[in-house]
Amino acid sequence: xxxxxxxxxxxxxxxxxxxxxxxxxxxxxxxxxxxxxxxxxxxxxxxxxxxxxxxxxxxxxxxxxxxxxxxxxxxxxxxxxxxxxxxxxxxxxxxxxxxxxxxxxxxxxxxxxxxxxxxxxxxxxxxxxxxxxxxxxxxxxxxxxxxxxxxxxxxxxxxxxxxxxxxxxxxxxxxxx
Amino acid sequence: xxxxxxxxxxxxxxxxxxxxxxxxxxxxxxxxxxxxxxxxxxxxxxxxxxxxxxxxxxxxxxxxxxxxxxxxxxxxxxxxxxxxxxxxxxxxxxxxxxxxxxxxxxxxxxxxxxxxxxxxxxxxxxxxxxxxxxxxxxxxxxxxxxxxxxxxxxxxxxxxxxxxxxxxxxxxxxxxxxxxxxxxxxxxxxxxxxxxxxxxxxxxxxxxxxxxxxxxxxxxxxxxxxxxxxxxxxxxxxxxxxxxxxxxxxxxxxxxxxxxxxxxxxxxxxxxxxxxxxxxxxxxxxxxxxxxxxxxxxxxxxxxxxxxxxxxxxxxxxxxxxxxxxxxxxxxxxxxxxxxxxxxxxxxxxxxxxxxxxxxxxxxxxxxxxxxxxxxxxxxxxxxxxxxxxxxxxxxxxxxxxxxxxxxxxxxxxxxxxxxxxxxxxxxxxxxxxxxxxxxxxxxxxxxxxxxxxxxxxxxxxxxxxxxxxxxxxxxxxxxxxxxxxxxxxxxxxxxxxxxxxxxxxxxxxxxxxxxxxxxxxxxxxxxxxxxxxxx
Ligand SMILES: Cc1cc2nc3c(=O)[nH]c(=O)nc-3n(C[C@H](O)[C@H](O)[C@H](O)COP(=O)(O)OP(=O)(O)OC[C@H]3O[C@@H](n4cnc5c(N)ncnc54)[C@H](O)[C@@H]3O)c2cc1C
Ligand code: SF4
Numbered sequence: 001x002x003x004x005x006x007x008x009x010x011x012x013x014x015x016x017x018x019x020x021x022x023x024x025x026x027x028x029x030x031x032x033x034x035x036x037x038x039x040x041x042x043x044x045x046x047x048x049x050x051x052x053x054x055x056x057x058x059x060x061x062x063x064x065x066x067x068x069x070x071x072x073x074x075x076x077x078x079x080x081x082x083x084x085x086x087x088x089x090x091x092x093x094x095x096x097x098x099x100x101x102x103x104x105x106x107x108x109x110x111x112x113x114x115x116x117x118x119x120x121x122x123x124x125x126x127x128x129x130x131x132x133x134x135x136x137x138x139x140x141x142x143x144x145x146x147x148x149x150x151x152x153x154x155x156x157x158x159x160x161x162x163x164x165x166x167x168x169x170x171x172x173x174x175x176x177x
Numbered sequence: 178x179x180x181x182x183x184x185x186x187x188x189x190x191x192x193x194x195x196x197x198x199x200x201x202x203x204x205x206x207x208x209x210x211x212x213x214x215x216x217x218x219x220x221x222x223x224x225x226x227x228x229x230x231x232x233x234x235x236x237x238x239x240x241x242x243x244x245x246x247x248x249x250x251x252x253x254x255x256x257x258x259x260x261x262x263x264x265x266x267x268x269x270x271x272x273x274x275x276x277x278x279x280x281x282x283x284x285x286x287x288x289x290x291x292x293x294x295x296x297x298x299x300x301x302x303x304x305x306x307x308x309x310x311x312x313x314x315x316x317x318x319x320x321x322x323x324x325x326x327x328x329x330x331x332x333x334x335x336x337x338x339x340x341x342x343x344x345x346x347x348x349x350x351x352x353x354x355x356x357x358x359x360x361x362x363x364x365x366x367x368x369x370x371x372x373x374x375x376x377x378x379x380x381x382x383x384x385x386x387x388x389x390x391x392x393x394x395x396x397x398x399x400x401x402x403x404x405x406x407x408x409x410x411x412x413x414x415x416x417x418x419x420x421x422x423x424x425x426x427x428x429x430x431x432x433x434x435x436x437x438x439x440x441x442x443x444x445x446x447x448x449x450x451x452x453x454x455x456x457x458x459x460x461x462x463x464x465x466x467x468x469x470x471x472x473x474x475x476x477x478x479x480x481x482x483x484x485x486x487x488x489x490x491x492x493x494x495x496x497x498x499x500x501x502x503x504x505x506x507x508x509x510x511x512x513x514x515x516x517x518x519x520x521x522x523x524x525x526x527x528x529x530x531x532x533x534x535x536x537x538x539x540x541x542x543x544x545x546x547x548x549x550x551x552x553x554x555x556x557x558x559x560x561x562x563x564x565x566x567x568x569x570x571x572x573x574x575x576x577x578x579x580x581x582x583x584x585x586x587x588x589x590x591x592x593x594x595x596x597x598x599x600x601x602x603x604x605x606x607x608x609x610x611x612x613x614x615x616x617x618x619x620x621x622x623x624x625x626x627x628x629x630x631x632x633x634x635x636x637x638x639x640x641x642x643x644x645x646x647x648x649x650x651x652x653x654x655x656x657x658x659x660x661x662x663x664x665x666x667x668x669x670x671x672x673x674x675x676x677x678x679x680x681x682x683x684x685x686x687x688x689x690x691x692x693x694x695x696x697x698x699x700x701x702x703x704x705x706x707x708x709x710x711x712x713x
């Protein structure tokens with residue numbers, strides 16, 4: 001999976017090491033969910049899965065973060081991936097594990113979790129979607145799709161004034177480039 | 178174990194040490210966050226020998242300033258930001274963020290600075306009998322903290338267009354907004370990602386505003402040093418013990434001991450109780466680890482027709498106290514674009530479409546002055562377990578907050594509003610915004626965050642009602658002090674960093690005087706003994 005990592009993430013791993021916190025099975029479940037969460041449509045309206053680079057980056061971050069966290073987190077995510085895998089029957093009536101669902105069914109399943117009237121089911125999706133999407137949308141085409149107009153999420157905003165803004169500076173909307 | 182900390186630097190990386198240590202000093206401080214850093218600086222400046230032990234790593238500002246948000250989350254946030262308070266009963270699951278590094282949670286703040294409101298001080302004095310914690314008593318501490326942190330009002334030109342939109346809505350609804358004060362001096366460029374560290378180095382977190390003075394005055398700071406026990410001797414605190422965390426996998430490496438007549442626990446609200454429980458405290462009052470308040474917070478995202486590009490501007494720049502009597506504070510807020518994207522609702526193409534609309538979106542938040550139904554206890558692992566049972570009154574306040582925020586958005590011309598209700602379709606008009614307040618939904622569908630856990634080892638004027646006295650010393654173990662968020666006697670309804678630092682400053686000043694007095698007495702006693710020997 002590491003061949004998909006960006007230079008920034010590779011440098012981070014070189015400096016700080018990699019310790020897996022999710023089992024290979026749990027990583028596969030997280031990747032399959034991410035592929036559906038990041039899925040998009042092409043010009044003809046066909047579904048296309050999330051990019052392998054973004055999914056790999058996101059899953060690796062989650063696994064690594066769990067690896068450097070307490071046993072509570074590792075145990076918790078182990079349990080959550082198991083639930084995520086087993087609930088399609090109850091949510092969309094398809095007797096299959098999540099990883100075996102077609103992309104369309106996976107999107108339907110995860111949407112059903114998110115919109116469920118039982119908050120714990122929505123939270124189940126959120127536990128994967130939010131942390132992994134933070135990583136997915138941090139770089140590359142995914143970052144560009146947010147419309148962010150700086151080269152990276154670590155870049156500084158370029159101001160017209162050199163130091164502190166003068167007291168009569170225009171509103172930020174007009175005062176920045 | 179060596180008899181000195183075996184490294185020359187003032188801030189020693191514990192993971193790099195090849196051996197443990199056993200040293201002596203006047204004050205051992207556990208935790209280098211907002212409370213611990215203030216105590217370290219003030220006590221070292223007063224001439225006392227200070228050793229600070231910090232479980233998290235030491236990262237220099239010039240390094241962390243270059244990190245992307247996900248790197249900061251993984252390396253500076255406790256549990257990589259994945260910590261949650263388990264909701265009991267009709268309570269949302271609340272995501273909790275804490276710092277774990279030299280500088281603690283101070284590294285991650287939005288820079289917002291408030292003093293404790295007058296009415297809260299008044300309640301402490303009038304209802305809880307805490308005369309030493311009046312507004313006037315804390316005045317000099319507030320001034321000292323704000324001076325060092327360069328607290329300034331955010332100028333209007335640093336407001337983002339996201340904030341401007343909500344200001345417009347507030348004005349239309351007659352809601353008064355005020356400028357926020359922040360610890361960024363005149364240096365904030367408006368990069369709007371303070372919670373993941375400031376790329377401009379504008380934010381005066383305690384690692385730049387306090388700890389350099391501590392080390393310049395001789396304090397030693399050891400990172401990657403987990404304190405597990407307080408040493409007790411002759412019925413009083415006599416130091417701390419623990420072990421270094423070696424390498425990136427944070428496995429235990431060498432043991433250390435710091436012997437000191439005075440110990441300050443400044444591990445933060447969720448971790449100080451763990452240390453105190455292990456020391457056998459909390460049995461007398463039964464109050465340790467209870468009554469934790471969180472300031473649960475929600476936010477809405479509003480989509481407009483015109484571009485907003487909300488990431489250009491200060492992360493937070495205005496607030497409103499209009500709903501103070503309802504326990505609601507409205508606060509302008511933004512975040513890094515990838516973090517905002519992650520919070521958009523939907524899965525697959527629907528999610529991607531909403532992410533693409535981010536340049537047209539503004540966000541605004543609200544925080545609740547909660548009653549406090551949190552309980553923290555040790556778990557089998559290193560991290561605590563936290564339960565939170567939300568008072569029905571506070572749940573109504575959360576709903577009301579979402580309503581007000583959505584109303585402001587529509588009053589400013591928003592097309593649609595995404596609330597904090599998970600998976601709910603966006604609302605599209607004012608009537609639906611108003612209906613939010615009466616919404617009958619599972620509380621766990623409300624996406625909630627908390628940044629200010631407080632009150633797990635409360636200050637009280639009576640050992641039956643709290644864990645520490647008004648000067649931070651534990652009732653049960655002389656010589657053991659607490660100087661962090663856990664001692665706040667009630668929820669305060671405002672961001673907690675300046676309040677904690679100011680409470681810590683008072684504790685450090687008083688303790689500094691006490692140690693100076695003890696030293697003077699010891700010198701006199703030694704002098705007398707010497708003179709007697711000479712006379713003999
Ligand atoms: C994302 C975020 C945004 C925030 N924004 C704001 C804001 O804008 N304005 C504001 O006023 N407040 C804000 N806060 C809150 C503020 O940062 C905290 O209230 C304050 O820093 C708490 O101080 P503390 O001393 O209690 O704990 P902390 O600052 O959390 O410090 C505790 C330290 O102790 C260490 N520690 C714990 N246990 C041990 C042990 N056993 N051995 C050794 N070390 C240990 C921890 O690793 C940590 O570094 C924010 C907090 C967060 C997380
Ligand atoms: S708004 Fe930006 S420049 Fe200002 S303190 Fe936050 S991150 Fe730094």
